[in-house]
Amino acid sequence: MAKVYVFLADGFEDVEALATVDILRRGGVDVKTVSIKDGTAVNTAHGVTVMADMPFGQADFADxxxxxxxxxxxxxxxxxxxxxxxxxLLEQDRKGGKIAAICAAPMVLGNLGLLKGRRATCYPGFEKYLEGAQYTADLFTTDGNITTGEGPAATFPFAYELLATLTDEATAHEVAKGMMYLHLIAAGK
Incomplete structure (x- = not known):
């Protein structure tokens, strides 16, 4: 079973974190939320307090x-x-592990130099922080071990891409079908 850690900082976008966690867990992925603070209570960008699974100091990302x-x-x-x-993030990239960031968060990867020579997307206006990347403006972009996503509305396709990457296309398809996402996409055409 794949192991994923989702970092939660005060001011995180509710849907981007929680829908991603939900979709990955539905697909059988072992997901742990990690508060970057000493405690586990984290406040979202929209004033919701969420309890992370663990504080940063108790996490070991080796697995x-x-x-x-x-x-x-x-x-x-x-x-x-x-x-x-x-x-x-630098250690994860060094060992070839997968990394994902959505909305404004790809700027962290850009600032670390992890996007140089790669294609990437982000929330419009943050592309200036994607140092050395080719900005795609797509809902999500996977280039090598890094997946980036555009913003809140792109969370579902972004999360299904992560699930497919961690498991397989069939699992991602079944979760999307069960959540009525495929019906939603078909209805929008």
Whole structure:
């Protein structure tokens, strides 16, 4: 079973974090939410208090198949300012592990130099932080071990892409079907 850690910082975008966790767990992925604070209570960008599974100091990312950064402001800035998060991302990339970031959070990857020579997307206006990347403006973009997503409305396709990457296309398809996502997409045509 794949192991994923989702970093939660005060000001994270509710739907980007929680829908991603939900979809991955529905697909059988072992997901742990990690508060970057000393405690587990984290406040979302929209004033909801969420209890993370663990504080950063108790997490060991050695078994991580993927590290995920939700966006939102000032959540993405708080992630960017956290030395432990930056170090974990650099180590994950060094060992070839998967990394995902959505909305404003790809700026953390850009600031670390992890997007140089890659295609990436983010919330419009944050592309200036994707140092060395080719900005795609797509809902999500996977290039090598890194997946980036555009913003809140892109969370579902972004999360299904992560699930397919961690499991397989059939699992992602079944979860999407069960959540009526495929029906939604078909109805929008």
């Amino acid at each position: 991580a198949d993927m590290l995920v950064l939700p966006g939102g402001m000032p959540g993405a800035t708080n992630l960017n300012d956290h030395k432990g998060v930056r170090d974990a």
